Amino acid sequence: MKYYKIILEYEGTNYDGWQRQNNTDNTIQQVVEDKLSTINKSFVLAVSAGRTDAGVHAKKQIVNFELDVDVPPKRMPYALNSLLPKDIMCKDAKIVSPEFHARYDAKGKLYRYRLSNLKIPSVFTRNYVYNIREKLNFAKIIKTAPLLIGTHDFASFQNSGSDTDNTVRTIKRFDIKKVDNEYHFFIEGDGFLYKMVRIIMGTLIEIGLGKLKLKDLENIIKARDRRKAGFTASAKGLTLMDVYY
Amino acid sequence: MKYYKIILEYEGTNYDGWQRQNNTDNTIQQVVEDKLSTINKSFVLAVSAGRTDAGVHAKKQIVNFELDVDVPPKRMPYALNSLLPKDIMCKDAKIVSPEFHARYDAKGKLYRYRLSNLKIPSVFTRNYVYNIREKLNFAKIIKTAPLLIGTHDFASFQNSGSDTDNTVRTIKRFDIKKVDNEYHFFIEGDGFLYKMVRIIMGTLIEIGLGKLKLKDLENIIKARDRRKAGFTASAKGLTLMDVYY
Numbered sequence: 363m364k365y366y367k368i369i370l371e372y373e374g375t376n377y378d379g380w381q382r383q384n385n386t387d388n389t390i391q392q393v394v395e396d397k398l399s400t401i402n403k404s405f406v407l408a409v410s411a412g413r414t415d416a417g418v419h420a421k422k423q424i425v426n427f428e429l430d431v432d433v434p435p436k437r438m439p440y441a442l443n444s445l446l447p448k449d450i451m452c453k454d455a456k457i458v459s460p461e462f463h464a465r466y467d468a469k470g471k472l473y474r475y476r477l478s479n480l481k482i483p484s485v486f487t488r489n490y491v492y493n494i495r496e497k498l499n500f501a502k503i504i505k506t507a508p509l510l511i512g513t514h515d516f517a518s519f520q521n522s523g524s525d526t527d528n529t530v531r532t533i534k535r536f537d538i539k540k541v542d543n544e545y546h547f548f549i550e551g552d553g554f555l556y557k558m559v560r561i562i563m564g565t566l567i568e569i570g571l572g573k574l575k576l577k578d579l580e581n582i583i584k585a586r587d588r589r590k591a592g593f594t595a596s597a598k599g600l601t602l603m604d605v606y607y
Numbered sequence: 608m609k610y611y612k613i614i615l616e617y618e619g620t621n622y623d624g625w626q627r628q629n630n631t632d633n634t635i636q637q638v639v640e641d642k643l644s645t646i647n648k649s650f651v652l653a654v655s656a657g658r659t660d661a662g663v664h665a666k667k668q669i670v671n672f673e674l675d676v677d678v679p680p681k682r683m684p685y686a687l688n689s690l691l692p693k694d695i696m697c698k699d700a701k702i703v704s705p706e707f708h709a710r711y712d713a714k715g716k717l718y719r720y721r722l723s724n725l726k727i728p729s730v731f732t733r734n735y736v737y738n739i740r741e742k743l744n745f746a747k748i749i750k751t752a753p754l755l756i757g758t759h760d761f762a763s764f765q766n767s768g769s770d771t772d773n774t775v776r777t778i779k780r781f782d783i784k785k786v787d788n789e790y791h792f793f794i795e796g797d798g799f800l801y802k803m804v805r806i807i808m809g810t811l812i813e814i815g816l817g818k819l820k821l822k823d824l825e826n827i828i829k830a831r832d833r834r835k836a837g838f839t840a841s842a843k844g845l846t847l848m849d850v851y852y
Contacts, residue, residue, distance in 0.1 A: 371730050419731075439727055451730045482684055485616050485696045486664075486735070 363428055367458040368438065370394070370410075370423040372450040375489045375598065379416040380423075390414075390450060394425065397445040402429045411464040411605040412471060415557065417597030419490065421474075422453075424605045426464040470534065470606040473559050475547040476599045477567070491544055492563075492599035498570035500545065506569050506576050507536045507547070510562060517586035519562055520555035521594070529555060529586070548603070557594055565592030608673055612703040613683065615639070615655075615668040618694040620734045620843065624661040625668075635659075635695060639670065642690040647674045656709040656850040657716060660802065662842030664735065666719075667698075669850045671709040715779065715851040718804050720792040721844045722812070736789055737808075737844035743815035745790065751814050751821050752781045752792070755807060762831035764807055765800035766839070774800060774831070793848070802839055810837030 370390075378386045382395075391408055398406035411424040433441055438455035446452065476491040479500070483493040510533050517529040535550040547566075549559055565582065568574040574582075574592060582590045615635075623631045627640070636653055643651035656669040678686055683700035691697065721736040724745070728738040755778050762774040780795040792811075794804055810827065813819040819827075819837060827835045 373730050421731075443727070448733050449730050451727065453727055482688070482696065482698055485618050485694050486666075488693050490731070 363430065363460075364432055365426065365428050365458050365460050365462060366433075366435065366438065367424060367426045367456050367462060367464065368442070368452050369454040370420060370425050370450065371453050372420050372423065373489065374414060374416065374418045374420070376449060377416065379414055379418070380410050381413045393447065393450060395427075397442055398427055398429070400445060401433065401441055402431055404430065409464045411468045412554075412602050413465075414600075414602055415560075415597050418600045418602065419598075420602040422604045423602055424464045424468070424607075426458060426462055428460070464605070467607055468553075468605050470550060470552050471554065471602065472535075472548060472550045472604040472606070473554070474601045474603045475549070475559060475563050475595070476544050476601075477547065477563070477595075478544045480543060487544075489598050490601075492596040494567060494571075496571060498567065499572065500570060502576060503545075503566045503570045504538055506566055506579060507538060509576075509579055511536050514583055515586060516555055516558055516583070518582050518588055518591045519558045519565070520588060521557040521561070522588045524556040526555060531555065531558070559600060560595045560597065561588075561591050561593075563595035563599070567595060568592035608675065608705075609677055610671065610673050610703050610705050610707060611678075611680065611683065612669060612671045612701050612707060612709065613687070613697050614699040615665060615670050616696045616698050617665050617668065618734065619659060619661065619663045619665070621694060622661065624659055624663070625655050626658045638692065638695060642687055643672055643674070645690060646678065646686055647676055649675065654709045656713045657799075657847050658710075659845075659847055660805075660842050663845045663847070664843075665847040667849045668847055669709045669713070671703060671707055673705070709850070712852055713798075713850050715795060715797050716799065716847065717780075717793065717795045717849040717851070718799070719846045719848045720794070720804060720808050720840070721789050721846075722792065722808070722840075723789045725788060732789075734843050735846075737841040739812060739816075741816060743812065744817065745815060747821060748790075748811045748815045749783055751811055751824060752783060754821075754824055756781050759828055760831060761800055761803055761828070763827050763833055763836045764803045764810070765833060766802040766806070767833045769801040771800055776800065776803070804845060805840045805842065806833075806836050806838075808840035808844070812840060813837035 377390050378388045380390045382391045395408045406427050408427045435455040439452040442452040478493045479498045513532040516531050533551045537548040539546045622635050623633045625635045627636045640653045653672045680700040684697040687697040723736050723738045724743045758777040760775050778796045782793040784791045
């Protein structure tokens with residue numbers, strides 16, 4: 363028995379997210395497990411660090427699994443990529459201890475959100491950048507974002523229907539970089555609630571539009587009520603950039 | 608009657624090139640003409656500066672046409688984009704004189720070719736960057752490219768089957784920029800023969816692979832024979848960047 367950890371890169375556009383579901387065959391987990399099972403000649407379960415939603419991308423998703431067959435880690439990316447569709451790619455593979463768990467062992471994650479504010483966006487970034495046509499006040503957004511850094515109860519930034527009890531999370535870093543005519547938001551935390559990054563981004567966008575005020579933020583956090591925060595920003599702007607162990 | 612000139616941006620991946628053909632409905636020209644004809648309520652012919660091949664992209668394709676109906680140029684991008692698929696977009700529109708012809712009036716064009724040399728490329732650039740897995744000697748490529756600058760008979764760099772008599776063209780600029788782990792080739796000329804940029808790139812790649820030598824270049828040009836030059840590099844790396852009038 364060999365235990366592997368791989369780096370997976372994917373464009374989420376054409377998938378119903380990472381996690382296997384009963385009502386669709388089109389999840390990244392199922393595609394990856396199917397290809398691993400082909401290599402292994404029996405079913406392989408793949409565990410990911412983050413269960414990315416439909417349309418969310420990954421530059422560095424970490425996935426672990428065990429195989430009965432012995433594939434040298436150096437060969438693994440080529441073996442897998444020859445079977446995977448073009449929008450999912452294995453970038454690296456390593457042998458890990460049998461105890462390694464991509465999700466439970468993760469100490470932190472880094473996400474990037476790409477936002478633009480153009481009258482007419484570009485066809486080349488249509489699946490990767492969320493564009494808002496109405497004028498955004500980025501000065502206000504840039505002033506608000508750092509207020510989310512630290513340990514807070516993020517219950518208001520969790521999608522309703524989630525059953526997570528402990529909604530306290532720590533955001534370690536929240537940087538904003540201007541890249542050409544886009545803004546890239548880098549948010550690093552010890553963990554994220556369901557749709558938390560996208561709800562944070564939707565809240566910042568509403569502040570940029572003047573629909574919410576900077577001074578509302580404290581009350582939004584205090585309320586522990588999803589309805590107080592902004593909308594859930596589009597999945598396509600979001601990319602899982604790294605996982606820390 | 609109103610005469611328009613528009614800037615069109617498109618991803619060529621899912622189309623059989625610009626030019627209308629008998630054996631396919633899936634050309635960019637046909638899609639654009641169909642949408643313009645909807646606006647005009649009668650057939651509209653669209654003339655482009657460059658007839659890009661299947662898989663070739665455009666950041667700034669220039670297209671001219673005439674309409675019976677009067678659409679203010681400022682409204683044209685929104686009117687067209689509400690009808691166009693997501694991989695074709697009108698970025699700007701202007702009124703021109705009835706004599707303007709996007710192709711015949713063009714004095715020059717700028718193309719970009721994106722090339723990488725990675726063992727495992729990225730899913731995010733799979734439709735935009737041509738990746739060569741075998742080791743390329745970029746020093747040789749960078750040394751060779753400028754030798755193509757100037758006025759030459761490019762008959763060896765023209766796809767066979769083309770019926771162009773005059774195969775003399777002038778390359779004004781051929782710059783190479785390293786961008787992250789890619790090389791971007793910017794080639795500007797007064798005009799280009801059929802598949803000329805891609806055959807130039809294929810020839811440079813073969814020089815980078817050691818299959819052709821730098822000193823062969825003079826003989827390749829002299830031969831006026833397509834078979835002497837390198838292969839036709841993949842369409843996906845190529846983008847029409849600008850047209851000069």
